[in-house]
Amino acid sequence: MNEEPTLPLPTEPSSTASVSAASRKWGGFELLARVGHGGFGEVYRAWDPHLRREVALKLLLPGVVGGDQEYQMMLREARALASVQHPNIVHVYGIDRHDGRVGFWTDFVRGKTLSVLLGDQGPFGYREAALIGLDVTKALSAVHRAGILHRDIKAENVMREEGGRILLMDFGLSALPQRAANLAGTPNYMAPELFVGSPPSAATDVYAIGVLLYFLVSGTHPAKLTGLSLEQMKAALRKRTPLVDVRSDLPEGFLRVVNTAMESDPSRRFSSAGRLAEALAETLGSGATSASSEVIPPKKRARVAVFAGAGVLLLLIAGGAWKFEGSRRSSPASAGTSVSDDDLYQRAEGLLLRSYQEANTVEAVKEFQALLAANPNYALAQAGLGTAYFIQYRGSDDPRLLEMAKAATSRAIQLDPNIAPPYVTLARIAAMEGQNALAMQQAQKAMSIDKRNADAYRALSEVYDAEGRGDDALASMQKAADLAPDDWRWAMNLGGLYLKAGRLDEAAQEYKKSADLAKDNATAYYDLGLVAMRRNKLDEARASLERSLAIEPNAGTYELLGELLVLQGKYGEAVTTGKKAAGLSPNDYRIWGDLGGAYLMTPDGHEKAMEAFRKAVTTAEEARKKEPNNPELLVLLADAYAWLGEKDRSAVLLRQTLTLSSDDPNIDYRAGATYEILGQRDTAMRLIAKALARGAYVADFERDPYLAGLRKDPAFTGILADAKSKNAVDTPKKRA
Known part of the structure; x- marks a missing residue:
């Protein structure tokens, strides 16, 4: 042994x-x-x-x-x-x-x-x-x-x-x-x-x-x-x-x-x-303090700080710049900064809070660099520079920016391990990567430094969300909103959590609040349009999406607008919108798949539809080399193959998708729609009923032209009722 x-x-x-x-x-x-x-x-x-x-x-x-x-x-x-x-x-x-x-x-x-x-x-x-x-x-x-x-x-x-x-x-x-x-x-x-x-x-x-x-x-x-x-x-x-x-x-x-x-x-x-x-x-418990606040030998505390620097910055979602709530903590590293330095720091921080516009992030980088040129030991400026670099990385996928972000944030922690923002960022990185233990540690570290830091509660919310603890995630995000009620980010994040939970009216309310707080934020109007679609308020959704496009033309927004136009039966407009999306993002397989679907509904559009689906396959297969186990990618690739008549390939991909998707209702719905294309209606009805019973794509299903035959099938009513009954029984167990 x-x-x-x-x-x-x-x-x-x-x-x-x-x-x-x-x-x-x-x-x-x-x-x-x-x-x-x-x-x-x-x-x-x-x-x-x-x-x-x-x-x-x-x-x-x-x-x-x-x-x-x-x-x-x-x-x-x-x-x-x-x-x-x-x-x-x-x-x-x-x-x-x-x-x-x-x-x-x-x-x-x-x-x-x-x-x-x-x-x-x-x-x-x-x-x-x-x-x-x-x-x-x-x-x-x-x-x-x-x-x-x-x-x-x-x-x-x-x-x-x-x-x-x-x-x-x-x-x-x-x-x-x-x-x-x-x-x-x-x-x-x-x-x-x-x-x-x-x-x-x-x-x-x-x-x-x-x-x-x-x-x-x-x-x-x-x-x-x-x-x-x-x-x-x-x-x-x-x-x-x-x-x-x-x-x-x-x-x-x-x-x-x-x-x-x-x-x-x-x-x-x-x-x-x-x-x-x-x-x-x-x-x-939800109120646990940082693991590093346990009675740990001094040598261990030093090592924890090293790890905090080593795992720096892999996540900030759109608009994810931190905001340091409450009075800023002074330290030997940042002591001696002049009033003008603090004013410049506040200006740069304010620019990052509006990082949904790329020019603001570029200007914030310049501000932080100017601060650090005058005072290289300004820890908060180092942390802000790291955040700004990472936001730029998220928009470009340039690995050099990611390395620069890591270096700047690591330097911030070395200068002053007793400021909250770098730990908040590390917590969000870890939550994104599934490193929930590390994420919890870093979020709690930030809270132990500054209990009024709204960003720390947002980071904690993301840890809970990653663990499937939806109620705890909402409670933590609400605390962030309570600490900073005029910050558009918390309303947007609350809206996302409500949308994920199927609480559409509450999601719409929060997204509306976010848009009102940041009227020049195209993403806020996109989200407002998305939830309006899910609520089957298509005219309202179109107005929000067009407002978003007026602020900032974006391929993803055009794509969603195209989906909406298909549901409205405006197929010619959907094709025009889809072509605009493809022009802005020619390598996005989702866009080509949606464009193919729109062409199918137009007179004499079959050949152009097949051309779009072939483009969807080419771009998806290229993306698959980097993400071979991405269920969303696989199910959309299966859909394109199904329209192209390659049924065996589509079926193999669908089985792989459902194995990897961990019972995701949105994936179930899309897989069911593809099984309908393959002519396997029994499987299609079972998967779509299961997804609808859990709140996925209800409004879309009622209007989806590709599923008209399935909706009329007398057997579907019974299958859906059975799925809803099972879901009602299973839900309390999941919450427990």
């Missing part, structure tokens, strides 16, 4: 060893360095000539896998692992056999494992441990849904990547045949039933997470089993040290979660990784 090396291992110099010239190859891979070894195999940093990138390659020792039957079993498991897409899981790329050895390869990740971090900085605070546990349990839940067990969860197999993302790694034991022994794993993390011959299960993985949480907050394990005989292990497990005896200062709720996860009786543990995640979330 050897402890397996982590895959991939942290890339610290001491962990690598050169590879002899005689063994530099395995199949097509070039072995660069051995970074670990254990009882089942070796781990290498390797070069993949096909992907043209470094990967972590795990080569199992000869004899670990027997004949073809066992290899095929591993191959099926590896394929299942490769299908799991989750931001907190290291992606598995492939598995193969060469030179009598089985190997599989994954991302090569740079960072430090939790065991290394704990050794460097001492035990974690319980909040930080709980936030890490949330990411691990969500990753494990995705693995379990794929029918896979991890079987070796431990601190060495969880990494904090450079930038802060938590990653669950090393699925080597999960892919090993069962004959590799039920006791395969790390003794200190293994559930008691494994020592009496019971097979591994989801419950044994849950137990391991309980031990992991215990270890993170205490630096020790409940029972030290390594090096003991089987009987000695059983005896040691019966004498486990309760966590409260090691850390009596921990809250009762956290202790209860750990104890439940580590129950000796599997039936008394959390019934799933998801249930454990819910319990951890409850220990934090």
Whole structure:
């Protein structure tokens, strides 16, 4: 029962060893360095000539896998692992056999494992441990849904990547045949039933997470089993040290979660990784303070600041400049700035608050640069410059701007770690990337610095939204609006949350407020038009969209207006509008698909429709190279193929879409509409009814000319009623 090396291992110099010239190859891979070894195999940093990138390659020792039957079993498991897409899981790329050895390869990740971090900085605070546990349990839940067990969860197999993302790694034991022994794993993390011959299960993985949480907050394990005989292990497990005896200062709720996860009786543990995640979330509560405010050794606080700088700026949605609410906190870094400097800073900040106009962002950059030329240590100006660069990056996708944004924001934190705006930005970045634990930490850090910072509540709202906690997301965003009622952004964000929840009247009210607060904001009128369409107020929607276009001609707005005109039966105008959209954004597959649909409804428009659909396929396939698992892209590509008569391709893409979409009602609706084109009405009715029962595209469905036949089908009424009934039953469970 050897402890397996982590895959991939942290890339610290001491962990690598050169590879002899005689063994530099395995199949097509070039072995660069051995970074670990254990009882089942070796781990290498390797070069993949096909992907043209470094990967972590795990080569199992000869004899670990027997004949073809066992290899095929591993191959099926590896394929299942490769299908799991989750931001907190290291992606598995492939598995193969060469030179009598089985190997599989994954991302090569740079960072430090939790065991290394704990050794460097001492035990974690319980909040930080709980936030890490949330990411691990969500990753494990995705693995379990794929029918896979991890079987070796431990601190060495969880990494904090450079930038802060938590990653669950090393699925080597999960892919090993069962004959590799039920006791395969790390003794200190293994559930008691494994020592009496019971097979591994989801419950044994849950137990391991309980031990992991215990270890993170205490630096020790409940029972030290390594090096003991089987009987000695059983005896040691019966004498486990309760966590409260090691850390009596921990809250009762956290202790209860750990104890439940580590129950000796599997039936008394959390019934799933998801249930454990819910319990951890409850220990934090909506009013939790920053994890970094726990009693942490000074060395740990310094490291947290480093991570804050390393993961800088990957997200700000439109108009996402921060606003520093309340009095600005002075610091040694920004002390000595003159009144004129402060005036210039306020002007630049005001420009960023109107960043929906590109010229304002350009001018803000100049203002911040002028400030920093006069005073390079002005931390808030550094943070503002980073924000401005990132807004420009969002509009151009120029990677140089992103690097400039990272550098400026990192510099701001170095100058003054006690200002809120940089942490707000980091929280929003992490929420966008699915790094919810890190996002929560950064948002809470910002709140601990400035409790009146409306942006911090907005960031917290985005974390809750990413976790599917809609009510909490709305409550946090409302706090932001209460703190700064004249800021158009909060009304716009509230409108978006209400729209997502299907609360259309409230969404319309907030979007109207946003437009009134920023009358020159084209995006606000676009949103107002969108929600009016969903409310089936098409004339009102058209007026808002045309107002938006009068302020700023935009391809996306023309596209939405074209969809509206199709619903109004004004197909010639829809074609004209669609051509304007394509002229502004010729590589947007959505626009070409909509234009093809409009052409279909015009006299003699069939050939031009097919030409537009072919253009949609070309542009979508190009985009697919970068986003192969984007459900929205795949479902629209399936639609274009269906109109072009390539039914088999369309059907394959639809199945892939529905597998990836996680029960998204909007995707269900679009997939159903495409199944109608393919002539598979039963499937079309089921998916569209399911989507409509959850509030998706109700107004569109009532007018959609392509679904006229389905609407008239007598069977659809019963299917829709059944879907609404099921949705009414399921909704309370989801809220719970």
